[in-house]
Amino acid sequence: xxxxxxxxxxxxxxxxxxxxxxxxxxxxxxxxxxxxxxxxxxxxxxxxxxxxxxxxxxxxxxxxxxxxxxxxxxxxxxxxxxxxxxxxxxxxxxxxxxxxxxxxxxxxxxxxxxxxxxxxxxxxxxxxxxxxxxxxxxxxxxxxxxxxxxxxxxxxxxxxxxxxxxxxxxxxxxxxxxxxxxxxxxxxxxxxxxxxxxxxxxxxxxxxxxxxxxxxxxxxxxxxxxxxxxxxxxxxxxxxxxxxxxxxxxxxxxxxxxxxxxxxxxxxxxxxxxxxxxxxxxxxxxxxxxxxxxxxxxxxxxxxxxxxxxxxxxxxxxxxxxxxxxxxxxxxxxxxxxxxxxxxxxxxxxxxxxxxxxxxxxxxxxxxxxxxxxxxxxxxxxxxxxxxxxxxxxxxxxxxxxx
Amino acid sequence: xxxxxxxxxxxxxxxxxxxxxxxxxxxxxxxxxxxxxxxxxxxxxxxxxxxxxxxxxxxxxxxxxxxxxxxxxxxxxxxxxxxxxxxxxxxxxxxxxxxxxxxxxxxxxxxxxxxxxxxxxxxxxxxxxxxxxxxxxxxxxxxxxxxxxxxxxxxxxxxxxxxxxxxxxxxxxxxxxxxxxxxxxxxxxxxxxxxxxxxxxxxxxxxxxxxxxxxxxxxxxxxxxxxxxxxxxxxxxxxxxxxxxxxxxxxxxxxxxxxxxxxxxxxxxxxxxxxxxxxxxxxxxxxxxxxxxxxxx
Numbered sequence: 001x002x003x004x005x006x007x008x009x010x011x012x013x014x015x016x017x018x019x020x021x022x023x024x025x026x027x028x029x030x031x032x033x034x035x036x037x038x039x040x041x042x043x044x045x046x047x048x049x050x051x052x053x054x055x056x057x058x059x060x061x062x063x064x065x066x067x068x069x070x071x072x073x074x075x076x077x078x079x080x081x082x083x084x085x086x087x088x089x090x091x092x093x094x095x096x097x098x099x100x101x102x103x104x105x106x107x108x109x110x111x112x113x114x115x116x117x118x119x120x121x122x123x124x125x126x127x128x129x130x131x132x133x134x135x136x137x138x139x140x141x142x143x144x145x146x147x148x149x150x151x152x153x154x155x156x157x158x159x160x161x162x163x164x165x166x167x168x169x170x171x172x173x174x175x176x177x178x179x180x181x182x183x184x185x186x187x188x189x190x191x192x193x194x195x196x197x198x199x200x201x202x203x204x205x206x207x208x209x210x211x212x213x214x215x216x217x218x219x220x221x222x223x224x225x226x227x228x229x230x231x232x233x234x235x236x237x238x239x240x241x242x243x244x245x246x247x248x249x250x251x252x253x254x255x256x257x258x259x260x261x262x263x264x265x266x267x268x269x270x271x272x273x274x275x276x277x278x279x280x281x282x283x284x285x286x287x288x289x290x291x292x293x294x295x296x297x298x299x300x301x302x303x304x305x306x307x308x309x310x311x312x313x314x315x316x317x318x319x320x321x322x323x324x325x326x327x328x329x330x331x332x333x334x335x336x337x338x339x340x341x342x343x344x345x346x347x348x349x350x351x352x353x354x355x356x357x358x359x360x361x362x363x364x365x366x367x368x369x370x371x372x373x374x375x376x377x378x379x380x381x382x383x384x385x386x387x388x389x390x391x392x393x394x395x396x397x398x399x400x401x402x403x
Numbered sequence: 404x405x406x407x408x409x410x411x412x413x414x415x416x417x418x419x420x421x422x423x424x425x426x427x428x429x430x431x432x433x434x435x436x437x438x439x440x441x442x443x444x445x446x447x448x449x450x451x452x453x454x455x456x457x458x459x460x461x462x463x464x465x466x467x468x469x470x471x472x473x474x475x476x477x478x479x480x481x482x483x484x485x486x487x488x489x490x491x492x493x494x495x496x497x498x499x500x501x502x503x504x505x506x507x508x509x510x511x512x513x514x515x516x517x518x519x520x521x522x523x524x525x526x527x528x529x530x531x532x533x534x535x536x537x538x539x540x541x542x543x544x545x546x547x548x549x550x551x552x553x554x555x556x557x558x559x560x561x562x563x564x565x566x567x568x569x570x571x572x573x574x575x576x577x578x579x580x581x582x583x584x585x586x587x588x589x590x591x592x593x594x595x596x597x598x599x600x601x602x603x604x605x606x607x608x609x610x611x612x613x614x615x616x617x618x619x620x621x622x623x624x625x626x627x628x629x630x631x632x633x634x635x636x637x638x639x640x641x642x643x644x645x646x647x648x649x650x651x652x653x654x655x656x657x658x659x660x661x662x663x664x665x666x667x668x669x670x671x672x673x674x675x676x677x678x679x680x681x682x683x684x685x686x687x688x689x690x691x692x693x694x695x696x697x698x699x700x
Binding site: 052074075078081082099100102103104105186187188231232233235236250362366367374377379381382384 | 445449450453454516522534537538539558560561562563646647648649650651652666667668669671695
């Protein structure tokens with residue numbers, strides 16, 4: 001009897017709460033949807049937490065974030081654009097920004113955000129024909145990670161700074177079961193992202209690969225693979241796979257970004273590693289990656305802008321960047337980031353950022369990128385000589401630029 | 404009133420029953436195909452995707468894709484892939500069906516187990532074969548080298564020729580049960596008496612196979628081959644997950660290349676033109692199937 005009473009009490013309270021909650025929901029706010037593609041759990045948690053604080057800070061808008069897998073993201077946006085079923089806000093990969101801006105699906109937000117303190121590259125990626133179509137979310141760049149214990153075991157004391165030193169070091173580190181160097185060389189944007197630092201280091205741009213310098217970059221990666229200092233499997237490895245090979249001790253050095261650090265610390269706390277600039281040919285180079293926010297034209301622009309104003313405040317940005325292992329695109333915030341000793345390693349990425357450039361911005365960048373990634377894949381698999389691969393890529397790039 | 408009554412005579416009511424399926428097909432199959440055909444005659448890229456008037460391009464997309472080296476590779480790849488898979492999986496499937504048709508003790512449970520590959524999601528199969536064919540961690544290289552057949556690990560998925568071989572192997576593995584089960588069913592429809600009288604007449608094993616089994620199985624074999632062709636020709640997920648069309652476009656199929664053009668490079672019209680080439684080939688094969696099934700009736 002007692003039990004039943006208690007149960008009834010619990011039930012009725014639950015119902016009352018339910019009704020109240022329902023009431024709150026009815027009066028609530030306009031829905032704002034946001035699409036993003038981070039598969040990393042930590043990233044997702046951070047984003048949802050930031051959105052949660054925004055939603056409880058006001059009651060006009062309620063933001064919900066929807067995860068769309070990276071492989072599907074471009075497709076979903078394209079389909080959404082042709083069917084007019086888009087979210088109100090997206091966080092997208094910066095090299096694709098220009099393509100979507102040229103589709104006309106993003107709202108012009110020129111003058112609505114102060115981006116004067118932001119790094120140039122990220123802002124350029126969100127700009128097309130002098131119109132600002134987005135706000136950089138955060139940025140990152142690639143650097144060289146190396147396994148300190150393996151360096152010690154091989155008696156290497158100097159960190160490689162030039163290509164020749166890198167080749168030599170990688171060869172020394174290559175043993176049975178360990179390859180000296182790895183970087184993601186997929187035949188897609190991710191692979192291009194990892195190849196352009198080498199290309200740019202020779203002084204060549206993304207658009208003149210068929211030059212003495214461009215061929216030198218292709219020859220360099222070919223030599224690495226041919227000598228066995230780098231595994232050919234890299235053409236099938238994502239950046240995540242490369243990181244896994246590195247923390248499993250199968251790879252002694254890798255090119256990767258700072259977003260891997262939280263995972264690496266989590267999964268391999270005892271691994272003794274450090275980070276340095278990507279070795280150079282004639283000049284240090286790296287590539288800027290990261291995401292931009294963009295407001296979708298014709299959606300709930302006002303609500304999206306309101307959230308964006310909140311999300312780009314210093315407190316929010318610092319929280320997100322720290323959780324995700326990103327560098328703020330706002331140079332003022334970036335300079336104050338990573339003050340603790342534990343995070344000193346991130347500073348090396350901030351240093352590397354000095355030498356980093358953005359890809360594009362060009363609406364046809366995906367086609368240019370495809371030509372570049374085909375070229376280094378041909379060279380690495382031995383299906384074409386560097387000079388031929390470069391000439392073929394150049395023909396495609398020229399035809400794209402001529403349009 | 405009379406008219407309505409007349410309409411609901413037996414033969415007209417049939418239309419009513421057909422209508423839901425017809426409407427469904429029209430909207431969910433017919434409409435997208437039509438849209439896709441229209442799209443392939445326009446010039447739609449990211450610059451024109453959302454604009455209301457899309458420039459007409461005539462046959463330009465079709466001309467350009469046939470000049471495109473990667474398209475030609477994908478077309479050959481798709482044909483090579485389909486024919487090799489079809490031949491191998493049919494022969495093995497047929498052999499297994501004959502074997503299990505002998506109805507020994509554990510024939511039924513084992514045949515059931517052999518259906519497994521057909522039931523596993525293709526993505527899982529693709530990942531599994533990606534591991535099997537891995538250079539340093541793959542079990543295939545491990546077995547081959549411990550048997551002393553190879554000295555150095557073969558780079559299956561990173562060398563153009565062998566990558567195609569690996570993809571074909573994976574697809575054959577999926578296709579065998581499909582062939583086996585259809586042929587098994589076909590075998591059960593052949594009356595036992597025929598074999599009995601043949602054996603009384605003194606016909607040998609080989610003779611009964613070529614004179615009784617094969618001719619009576621002809622309709623089944625035709626269906627198996629044509630359906631198999633259609634299933635294999637439109638392969639997408641297996642290749643997309645296993646190789647993504649690489650290395651160096653050597654395993655791109657019409658479907659994966661169409662996807663790449665449309666959703667990675669934003670050349671929507673070219674992508675749909677490639678998809679239409681695939682459609683046309685399948686329509687031709689499909690019409691053979693319809694004719695074959697009609698003959699049966």
